[in-house]
Amino acid sequence: MDYYFKGDYPLSGQFLPLLKKDGLGAFSLKIFKLDSNKFSTLDALILEQYYLLNKEFNLNTLRVVNAGASKGEGVYVYDLTCSTLYYHASSKIELKRVLKIHPETCTKYIDSKIPYLNKFLLLSFLIPTAIQSNLSMAPLKVSELVSIMQKERHNMYTLGTRRSIPVLLEIKKGNTFVPPDTFKDSGVVDSFSPDTLSLLHFDSLTSCIDYLSGLGLTIKRDTLSKYIKSGKEFHNFLCKYSDKALPNNFDNVGLIIDEYKKSRSAGDSPLRGLSKVDSQKVAKLDSLKVNKKNKPILIRHAIKGAVLEEFESITDTIKYFLKINIKLDRKSLYLHLKDGKSYKGYYFSYK
Structure with a gap:
């Protein structure tokens, strides 16, 4: 709310120019307090969407509630030993909405081996050996996690060490x-x-x-x-x-993060040393991040079965077939890649 009280904001949209002109006294603020035992975050978003669509409130420029991204890079919140998983967010937007961690702050700390609020580690990958904490099981428990973080933020802000990392x-x-x-x-x-x-x-x-x-x-x-x-x-x-920014006995956790980074950058599988079940968990998560649009595509002859061409992307494949006067659009190519059936004497598959 400091954003509005200080008056240091751009005069854009419909509300801010009126606020600048008439002052805070011309407006009223109504706060809805929802019982977390009865209502979820989704319920609050639905209520917000109702008022955004209400014609009585005609100063809203954006009329679609920010429910957060359904897709994005997942963020995992662990304890300092990476033995306990407190929360898994499907995106940075969700992390901001639920745990009040700003996306820029997340970018700063994720995979950095620097503790967030002196108590948590933000990682971009799953550690299968970590045990899921009870804090992440229900809305009430998540609120406890938020409360812990808010208290730590207040302490660090009071001490003036919130943004200082040696x-x-x-x-x-x-x-x-x-x-x-x-x-x-x-x-x-x-x-x-x-x-x-x-x-x-x-x-x-x-x-x-x-x-x-x-x-x-x-x-x-x-x-x-x-x-x-x-x-x-x-x-x-x-x-x-600086090592001063790291907790004691942090070497093992640092090795886990470094090993993950090396395996990802080298294209190796980070699943070595894990059990079959744990490996399947990580493989399933990683498979969701594969961008098949940029995977190489193989073209085989329907009769001989030999590989005729290899293309780096769907776009290159479509251009090739246009040159040989065979009509092929993106949607059709997706279908042929999926069903594996012959089209105009050719088979399509990912490499």
């Missing part, structure tokens, strides 16, 4: 932004590796970005966060989250 900046050999002898014997830099000339400590990502900006190197927060997660060097700098 980071380390390694200055590598060959760096042209910082002279090699700049920090020599300064007492504030530690030796880290043979390729590292200097190691700087920063209390937050912002202070690190400010330091780089002072050197004439402009980098966005999101970009630097991505470099930290992937371990990517930039201009002979390497930025990492």
Whole structure:
């Protein structure tokens, strides 16, 4: 609500210009408190949709309730040992709606090995050995999880540590932004590796970005966060989250996350070492993320059965058949890929 009380908002739409002109006194605020034992989140959304469609309330520019994305990258909320799964959201929008975690905050913490609110880990993948917590079983229990998070947010906000994550900046050999002898014997830099000339400590990502900006190197927060997660060097700098930001005995969890990232980037199966049942769970989840539109397509001769052509996408396949005067649209190709039947003397299949 601070957004409206402060008055610092763009004069767009129908409501905000009137609010700026007439002030808060010209409007009334009615709050509906729904008993969580009787009503679910969906019930609240239905009630909101009712008022959005009510012609009496004619200042609503958007008349469709934001029910969250039905598709998206799943987010898993674990404890710090990854032994307990508190919540699984099908998308970042759902995570924001249910647990009040902003999508940008989610992007910052997911798969980063940095605890969210000092108590939780946000991961993009399922750990089959994790036990599902009772907190995620019912709306009332989810409200308890939200309450725990809200309390921790309040504590961190009071202490002024909500956004401060200590980071380390390694200055590598060959760096042209910082002279090699700049920090020599300064007492504030530690030796880290043979390729590292200097190691700087920063209390937050912002202070690190400010330091780089002072050197004439402009980098966005999101970009630097991505470099930290992937371990990517930039201009002979390497930025990492400090060990101070990690809980004790965090090595095993860090290895789990690193192994998952390696297996995903290399295209290997991350299912090695899991039981058959657990492997099937992960495989089922991963199969939902496969984008078949960009999978290679094989064209076989209906009589000889030999592979005639291989195409990188559906679009390339359609273009090829147009060249040989065979009409084939996207919908038809999907059907032929699905049923496996012959069409004009050809079979279609994914590689």
